[in-house]
Amino acid sequence: MRDFSNDHRWLSLNTATVRKQGDLVAIIEACARYGIRAIDPWRDQVAAVGLDRAVRAIKDAGLDLSGYCRGGMFTADSAHRSEARDDNRRAVDEAVALGAPCIVLVAGGLPQYSRPGSAASKDITAARNQVHDGIAEMLDYARQAKMPLAIEPLHPAYAADRACVNTTKHALDICDALDPGRTGAIGVALDVYHIWWDPELKSQIARAGKDRLLAFHVCDWLVPTKDILNDRGMMGDGVIDIKSVRAMVEAQGFAGYSEIEVFSNDWWTKPMDAVLTTCIERHRSVV
Amino acid sequence: MRDFSNDHRWLSLNTATVRKQGDLVAIIEACARYGIRAIDPWRDQVAAVGLDRAVRAIKDAGLDLSGYCRGGMFTADSAHRSEARDDNRRAVDEAVALGAPCIVLVAGGLPQYSRPGSAASKDITAARNQVHDGIAEMLDYARQAKMPLAIEPLHPAYAADRACVNTTKHALDICDALDPGRTGAIGVALDVYHIWWDPELKSQIARAGKDRLLAFHVCDWLVPTKDILNDRGMMGDGVIDIKSVRAMVEAQGFAGYSEIEVFSNDWWTKPMDAVLTTCIERHRSVV
Numbered sequence: 360m361r362d363f364s365n366d367h368r369w370l371s372l373n374t375a376t377v378r379k380q381g382d383l384v385a386i387i388e389a390c391a392r393y394g395i396r397a398i399d400p401w402r403d404q405v406a407a408v409g410l411d412r413a414v415r416a417i418k419d420a421g422l423d424l425s426g427y428c429r430g431g432m433f434t435a436d437s438a439h440r441s442e443a444r445d446d447n448r449r450a451v452d453e454a455v456a457l458g459a460p461c462i463v464l465v466a467g468g469l470p471q472y473s474r475p476g477s478a479a480s481k482d483i484t485a486a487r488n489q490v491h492d493g494i495a496e497m498l499d500y501a502r503q504a505k506m507p508l509a510i511e512p513l514h515p516a517y518a519a520d521r522a523c524v525n526t527t528k529h530a531l532d533i534c535d536a537l538d539p540g541r542t543g544a545i546g547v548a549l550d551v552y553h554i555w556w557d558p559e560l561k562s563q564i565a566r567a568g569k570d571r572l573l574a575f576h577v578c579d580w581l582v583p584t585k586d587i588l589n590d591r592g593m594m595g596d597g598v599i600d601i602k603s604v605r606a607m608v609e610a611q612g613f614a615g616y617s618e619i620e621v622f623s624n625d626w627w628t629k630p631m632d633a634v635l636t637t638c639i640e641r642h643r644s645v646v
Numbered sequence: 647m648r649d650f651s652n653d654h655r656w657l658s659l660n661t662a663t664v665r666k667q668g669d670l671v672a673i674i675e676a677c678a679r680y681g682i683r684a685i686d687p688w689r690d691q692v693a694a695v696g697l698d699r700a701v702r703a704i705k706d707a708g709l710d711l712s713g714y715c716r717g718g719m720f721t722a723d724s725a726h727r728s729e730a731r732d733d734n735r736r737a738v739d740e741a742v743a744l745g746a747p748c749i750v751l752v753a754g755g756l757p758q759y760s761r762p763g764s765a766a767s768k769d770i771t772a773a774r775n776q777v778h779d780g781i782a783e784m785l786d787y788a789r790q791a792k793m794p795l796a797i798e799p800l801h802p803a804y805a806a807d808r809a810c811v812n813t814t815k816h817a818l819d820i821c822d823a824l825d826p827g828r829t830g831a832i833g834v835a836l837d838v839y840h841i842w843w844d845p846e847l848k849s850q851i852a853r854a855g856k857d858r859l860l861a862f863h864v865c866d867w868l869v870p871t872k873d874i875l876n877d878r879g880m881m882g883d884g885v886i887d888i889k890s891v892r893a894m895v896e897a898q899g900f901a902g903y904s905e906i907e908v909f910s911n912d913w914w915t916k917p918m919d920a921v922l923t924t925c926i927e928r929h930r931s932v933v
Binding site: 584 | 756812867885
């Protein structure tokens with residue numbers, strides 16, 4: 360396992376972590392100041408400054424990308440399905456322009472939450488079938504663009520409203536069905552927040568292997584968690600044994616960035632510099 | 647599948663659903679008024695009125711029990727382990743006195759939350775090993791008393807602070823390890839709230855079979871869920887396709903009560919009669 364205690368060369372910042380403190384250009388400038396070498400930007404943050412300006416700012420700062428957030432939300436009623444498809448194709452095009460190594464996919468939950476306006480449904484099996492078909496369709500497009508897709512299994516608490524792919528096993532089942540040859544076109548993005556509880560975590564990470572491990576995200580699970588979406592913890596403040604999960608992915612040969620993604624009403628109130636210095640300190644001590 | 651639309655003979659009330667509206671005796675009297683045939687009382691509610699009085703009130707009302715809540719919280723540091731063991735033995739004795747068909751087990755999460763005062767740990771694998779050992783020890787005692795144990799897998803959102811048994815599969819793995827002969831001494835209590843998201847739900851319920859299906863609980867998953875413990879929905883108000891889960895357990899021969907357990911800061915503010923009439927109506931229409 361790599362030693363992170365002496366520097367933060369393998370720290371990447373998911374830009375949602377400081378989305379309330381500044382726009383993408385301000386975040387990129389702050390990363391440059393703190394010697395952070397990589398980011399994973401969100402589509403809305405890119406759109407807010409304009410794609411061309413985002414591309415230029417990333418290039419000027421010499422930043423690497425560890426992913427692009429996010430594609431997905433495949434579940435929709437028939438009236439909203441082409442919207443979902445076209446939206447995901449645009450995400451691929453943007454990711455190519457930005458030079459991202461992969462697009463992180465959040466599958467979508469029930470259609471009424473995934474694509475608002477869709478007819479309400481309680482059929483999670485149907486939603487999962489749609490996700491499978493939606494990823495298959497997007498993969499055709501992404502393969503042409505040579506843009507890998509990274510399915511992110513989300514915590515089961517999000518099954519209804521954000522993603523009905525809730526285990527690493529389910530995400531890998533989709534990968535194996537759509538890419539049995541393990542070509543590198545599709546894999547998983549694993550965030551400790553979503554997967555730390557899974558009793559099959561170690562065996563599924565071993566099953567994934569290096570070629571399916573496209574991204575690794577860290578934050579922490581707080582007790583109590585006051586808001587299921589936006590009360591994620593800074594690494595070290597919660598109950599996740601982060602180093603043990605990193606050991607699992609690195610045992611498979613994963614050698615990429617450890618991406619910090621903290622959605623937190625608490626941390627969003629703090630100055631950008633305070634957040635980044637804490638990220639760096641915790642990356643070295645507890646990640 | 648049984649037709650629940652014409653009566654509520656298979657409705658059982660978990661008494662936590664109206665715990666703020668009255669003591670156990672008041673709840674029993676209300677159940678009698680509404681023709682509710684069964685309850686699942688909590689230990690603290692029994693203790694508050696006294697075990698003997700609880701036994702008498704249940705008998706006088708002619709009530710059935712669908713379970714006794716709850717045993718468990720097996721995870722503890724070494725200084726608190728005998729406390730956990732003794733506490734669970736008392737739970738067995740009480741369940742026998744009450745004539746319960748099973749004790750519902752909530753496994754416990756990390757030791758510092760399961761048995762307060764225990765040394766803090768982030769080792770969920772160690773916690774799971776302790777749960778296995780703790781259930782094995784309790785099972786020896788419960789077998790003597792002919793009191794079945796029903797392991798309740800809890801939603802992964804509770805993995806840290808309430809239960810590190812988070813899937814039906816994991817609960818059944820414990821059952822199979824401790825009771826390979828399927829003697830009826832141990833099984834599972836399945837609550838739709840905890841398991842509805844599981845992509846392996848149908849296959850694991852089939853694996854359980856009738857002899858492992860000791861209890862079936864219903865409520866609903868609200869979107870948004872404002873409080874992960876105490877914002878459970880009344881059946882029909884959320885996103886769970888409850889009938890489809892009931893169909894799965896009944897396909898295995900489960901013919902017991904459908905137990906309503908709603909932990910809800912919202913419903914706890916309403917009069918007992920309003921809650922019970924709603925429970926009966928929803929039991930007939932959406933369960």
